[in-house]
Amino acid sequence: MSATTRSPLERRRGRIFAPFxxxxxxxxxxxxxxxxLYSLYTSFTDWDGINSPQxxxxxxxxxxxxDPAFRSAFGNTLKxxxxxxxxxxxxxxxxxxxxxEMRGRRVIRGVIFLPHIVSxxxxxxxxxxxxxxxxxxxxxxxxxxxxxxxxxxxGWTMSAVLVALVWINTGYYVTILMAGVDRIPVSFYEAxxxxxxxAWQRFRYVTLPLSWDVTAAAAVLWxxxxxxxxxFILAFGGNQGALPPTYQWNNAMFVYGETVGGITPVNQFGxxxxxxxxxxxxxxxxxxxxxxxxxxxxxxx
Amino acid sequence: xxxxxxxxPAEPRAPARTPRxxxxxxxxxxxxxxTAVWLFTGFCLFAFAFMLISSFKASRDILERPWSLPATPRxxxxxxxxxxxxxGPAFINSTVLVVTAxxxxxxxxxxxxxxxxxxxxxxxxxxxxxxxxGLGIPVQVMVLPLYALMNSLELINSLFGLFVLYVVVSLPxxxxxxxxxxxxxxxxxxxxxxxxGVSAAMTFWRIMLPLARGGLLTATLLNAMGxxxxxxxxxxxxxxxxxxTLPLALLNxxxxxxxxxxxxxxxxxxxxxxxxxxIGLYAWLGRRITEGITMGAGK
Numbered sequence: 001m002s003a004t005t006r007s008p009l010e011r012r013r014g015r016i017f018a019p020f021x022x023x024x025x026x027x028x029x030x031x032x033x034x035x036x037l038y039s040l041y042t043s044f045t046d047w048d049g050i051n052s053p054q055x056x057x058x059x060x061x062x063x064x065x066x067d068p069a070f071r072s073a074f075g076n077t078l079k080x081x082x083x084x085x086x087x088x089x090x091x092x093x094x095x096x097x098x099x100x101e102m103r104g105r106r107v108i109r110g111v112i113f114l115p116h117i118v119s120x121x122x123x124x125x126x127x128x129x130x131x132x133x134x135x136x137x138x139x140x141x142x143x144x145x146x147x148x149x150x151x152x153x154x155g156w157t158m159s160a161v162l163v164a165l166v167w168i169n170t171g172y173y174v175t176i177l178m179a180g181v182d183r184i185p186v187s188f189y190e191a192x193x194x195x196x197x198x199a200w201q202r203f204r205y206v207t208l209p210l211s212w213d214v215t216a217a218a219a220v221l222w223x224x225x226x227x228x229x230x231x232f233i234l235a236f237g238g239n240q241g242a243l244p245p246t247y248q249w250n251n252a253m254f255v256y257g258e259t260v261g262g263i264t265p266v267n268q269f270g271x272x273x274x275x276x277x278x279x280x281x282x283x284x285x286x287x288x289x290x291x292x293x294x295x296x297x298x299x300x301x
Numbered sequence: 302x303x304x305x306x307x308x309x310p311a312e313p314r315a316p317a318r319t320p321r322x323x324x325x326x327x328x329x330x331x332x333x334x335x336t337a338v339w340l341f342t343g344f345c346l347f348a349f350a351f352m353l354i355s356s357f358k359a360s361r362d363i364l365e366r367p368w369s370l371p372a373t374p375r376x377x378x379x380x381x382x383x384x385x386x387x388x389g390p391a392f393i394n395s396t397v398l399v400v401t402a403x404x405x406x407x408x409x410x411x412x413x414x415x416x417x418x419x420x421x422x423x424x425x426x427x428x429x430x431x432x433x434x435g436l437g438i439p440v441q442v443m444v445l446p447l448y449a450l451m452n453s454l455e456l457i458n459s460l461f462g463l464f465v466l467y468v469v470v471s472l473p474x475x476x477x478x479x480x481x482x483x484x485x486x487x488x489x490x491x492x493x494x495x496x497x498g499v500s501a502a503m504t505f506w507r508i509m510l511p512l513a514r515g516g517l518l519t520a521t522l523l524n525a526m527g528x529x530x531x532x533x534x535x536x537x538x539x540x541x542x543x544x545x546t547l548p549l550a551l552l553n554x555x556x557x558x559x560x561x562x563x564x565x566x567x568x569x570x571x572x573x574x575x576x577x578x579x580i581g582l583y584a585w586l587g588r589r590i591t592e593g594i595t596m597g598a599g600k
Contacts, residue, residue, distance in 0.1 A: 010420075012501035017416050020505075021428070024413035024472055031469040032435055035443035035450070042446065049449050095341075098334045108342045110587060114349055117583050117590075118576045119530040121551045125572060126348055129367070129565075136351070136367050171345070172594070179595035214595075228439045231532040231548065241556055252533070255441040260448070260537055269445050276442040283437060 036280075043277045047270035049259065060274035069257075070275055073249040077279070079162060080250060081226045081286070087166045088222065089215075092173040096181055097203060099174070109178065112171030120168070124235035127164045128152075158248050161233060168232070173218055180214025181207060209296075216294035223286050227279050228252055234261075251279040352576065355569040356382075363565040375566060382554075382570035387542055391550035392574055394460060395529055398546060402467035403524040407517055409468065410475035415505055415513075417476070418483030419491070429480060435473030440533055448537060458540040466534050471524045478523075478593065482516030483509065519593035522586055526579060547575045 043060055045053035064070045095112075099105045115123060130136045131151040138148035151160060184206065192202050208215075230252040237244025243262045244253070258272040259265065355363050357374040383389040417425050417432075447466065448457075456462030486509060494504040510517075532548040539549060554571055558564065583590060 012495055012504075013416065013420050016412075016501040016505070017420065020412035020416045023409045024432075024476060025428070027409065027469055028432065028435065028472050028476075031447065031450075031465070032438070032443060032472065033431075035446035036438055038446040039442050049445065050452070094334060095338055098331065098338050101331075102335060102338065108338060110583075111342050111345050113587075113591070114345055114580070114583070117526055117530075117579045119532065119548045119551065121532060121548045121555070122352070122572050122576055123348075125551070125555055125568070126352060129363075130348075134364060139367055167344070170341070175591050176595055179591070224437050224439070228441070228533075230441070234532075234536075235552055235555065239556060252439065252441045255445070256533070256537070259445060269449070273442075273445050276439070276445065279439055280442050283439065287437060 039273045040277055042270050043274035045270045047273070048267045049269040050267075053270060056270065060271050061278075063271065064274055064278065069246040069249065070254060072247050073251050073254040073275075074278070076158060076248070076250040077227060077252075077282075079158075080165060080229060081223060084162050084165045084169070085219075085222050085226060088169050088173050089219070091166065091170045092177050095170070095174045096177045097207070099178065100181070109171075109175060113175055114171070115168040116172040120229075120231035121235040123164065123168055124232045127160065127232075127236055131160055154245070154247075157237060161236060161248065164232065164236070165229065169222075173222070176218045176221075177211065177214060180211040184210045212294070212296050216290070219290050219294065220287055223290060224283055227283055230256065251275060349576070349580070352569055352572050355565065356573040358566055358569075360563060360565045360567075363569070378564075378566035378570040379574075381564065381567040382574060386554050386567050386571050387545060387550045388547070388554075388571045388574045390543060391545045391547045394544060395547040398460065398464055398467060399525045399528045402464050402471065402528050403521050405464075406468050406471040406475050406524050407479075407521050410472055410479055410520070411510070411513075411517060412505065414476050414479030415483050415509060418480040419486075419509075429477075432473050432476040432480075436477060440470060444534065444537060451538060457538055458544060460539075460544055463535060463538050463546075466538065467528050467531065470534070471527065475520050475524060478520050478596065479513070479516055481596065482513060486512050515589070518586075519589045519596075522582065522590055523593050526582065526590070529579060551575060 042053050044055065044057060045060075046056045047053035099108060102108070128135075132138075133148060133150060133152070135151075137151065142148065150156075188206050188210070189202060192206055197205070227250075229250065233244060233248060233250060233253050234256070237248040241263050243249075243257050246257070249257060255272045255276050257266075258268045258275070260267070351367070354370065355367075356378055357376070358369075358371040358378075359375055362369065362371065383392075413432075417429050451457050451459075451462050451466075454462070456465070490508050490512070491504055494508055495501075499507075530548060531546075532552070535546045535549050536552075539545060542550075542553070545553065551571055554568060558568060
């Protein structure tokens, strides 16, 4: 890095490198990466969040394995990541293909994006009003002579959450996929059409390969955002200040529930940290696998 | 023949010679899909219309005749929500947090993104990766030590404490977005400025920053929307009603109502107070928002 080989521009830039970077780097390291590492450490301790942590080895982790609440929370996290994720991507691809040739596509895109820009608490309130016993859906069914259905019976509430999550997120992923597909030149499709291809072949050999990188990025994005889903579950399932029943928890809810959440917080910070770290490892592995599986030669067009 | 095909206009259009019967068959084949898309769109539209309209209805009307329009619009729902429901102070708290935190985030992330995006090299790449790492770390991982830290700093139940946290959690995405934005700007102006003897800091301030206005606005918007709707951190770090943000006020009002018999009219007025600014922002600057989202995903 001798000064003689560098242009005046590079020299000048070098001078501002550290001062420009320092504030962001310091804040991020101290209050983002630091706490993450500390979480890693406390997951091996007994900790109430106030007194200093006591080393506990891997006990938190083995306890997690046998905790029915955590097992169901992790199961629900899997349902969200894979089940809801699959539904969103199938729907988004379908919508994208329909929207390409539909009238009013701009309006549709704008409207289905709406759930993404408002608080999940709002959507949970609406979802409750929609599905409650004397709610919107049952009143509509009543109008066509169908008896009210108890949509919110204990065995069904988690499914209600999953369906809602599909509804909330589909518009967002349609937007992302559409942006990828809109970059494909129309001439490709016309050439393919002249070659006598059908709609499926055009999707398989033009749309899919040329939007592959966007699809891969969207899959990674869903993975890392879906494990953070929390507000909707809390607002939809909880009532009167209490937490939702544990069979409706996911990992994010578990961390809140085992620490400061609820009417009588249990403050098991070390234990909750272990569950959070488990989530982090799960996400990391999944992202690595996804990137491996979806890696393709980048296509220039 | 093929060369003329390659330079077609941008709009897709059916070849003119397609027989009418085949076109009809295509429309019919697409009918189930088209219907599904419209049903989904209609449902989204209905959900938002229902919430906004219910804010003008009496509680009993919402429960007994949810599908009807209000006989006479009840503006008092909004007054109740704003004054007694705590949505007034919450609106102010949320607004203050959104404005300060999204502005400060860009002020801190902008310069960092500039040097990372404009100075290729191993160090920059490594640091870039270090920031991107933050995108993959769920908030619930870091929130527990943060709670202990804020507790020892007596920043629990403090809007300032929440402001700091919002800046921190917004940093990785903002640095990531702006780095790719700065990297896409042309180099000539910078070089010319350097030859003219303009300092690097001045070049950033006077030349590159104005060029990056679009990216800065997009980043600010996305952060603002994220902070406006953020719930987990607010829930963990804020305890008293006077410091509630809008999602907390909503949650609190919603859960209180389950105790005391609900005033759904006021609840939906509170809901509307929370969603209308976002809808307005989206209607006004929607293109920037979707652009930023797709830019983040495309890289």
